[in-house]
Every structure is written in C-alpha cells, then in structure tokens.
Amino acid sequence: xxxxxxxxxxxxxxxAIHPKKREAIPQHQPKILSRIGMxxxxxxxxxxxxxxxxxxxxxxxxxxVELCAQRHTRYVRGVQAARRLFDQKAx
Numbered sequence: 001x002x003x004x005x006x007x008x009x010x011x012x013x014x015x016a017i018h019p020k021k022r023e024a025i026p027q028h029q030p031k032i033l034s035r036i037g038m039x040x041x042x043x044x045x046x047x048x049x050x051x052x053x054x055x056x057x058x059x060x061x062x063x064x065v066e067l068c069a070q071r072h073t074r075y076v077r078g079v080q081a082a083r084r085l086f087d088q089k090a091x
Contacts, residue, residue, distance in 0.1 A: 004040050007033065036060075037086060046085060054078035060086045 011032060014025040029035065033043055036059050050058070055077035057067050064079050 003044055007031075007040060007043075042085070049081075053081035058082070 008031075011025070015027060017024045033040060038046075057064055057076055058078065059067075059082065061079055061082045064076050064082055068074060068076050
C-alpha cells in the first residue's frame with residue numbers, strides 16, 4: 001500500500017457512517033491534505049517532524065492565528081513551522 005493509498009483509506013474511514021461511530025467527515029468536505037493546503041509529497045517529507053512541531057492544530061499561519069483568537073489564547077504551537085512549511089509552497 002502506498003502512502004497515498006493509506007491516506008485515502010483513512011479519509012474514507014473518516015467519512016464512513018456507522019451506527020457505532022459518533023461522527024463522520026461530511027461528504028462535502030475536501031480531503032484533509034487539501035483542507036490544510038498540503039500535497040501528499042509535502043506531507044510525507046514533513047511527517048517525521050509533524051508531532052514535534054505542531055500540537056493541537058495544523059494549518060496555514062493565518063488559520064493558526066485565527067484559532068488563537070477563537071480559543072482566547074495568545075499562542076498555539078506550530079506557527080513558525082507553518083510559516084516554513086506553507087510559505088515554501090507559495091514560493
């Protein structure tokens with residue numbers, strides 16, 4: 001199984017509706033990597049550092065700043081990593 005196949009399987013499982021499952025990813029939602037603005041290759045290259053650099057949220061820097069405002073906090077782990085990761089893609 002390729003990593004892309006694995007990600008597709010995880011996405012499919014998250015969208016599956018089952019009576020013993022509390023919730024499911026809505027069908028209209030884009031796939032997770034699209035939602036956070038990454039492609040599979042970029043994610044694979046970064047995966048070994050992911051949990052060290054991000055904590056409870058992953059996304060573009062502006063989205064992490066917005067999350068801080070929603071949570072009424074001044075800091076969320078991963079803003080610098082998001083700048084490196086997502087600014088790379090924009091360049």
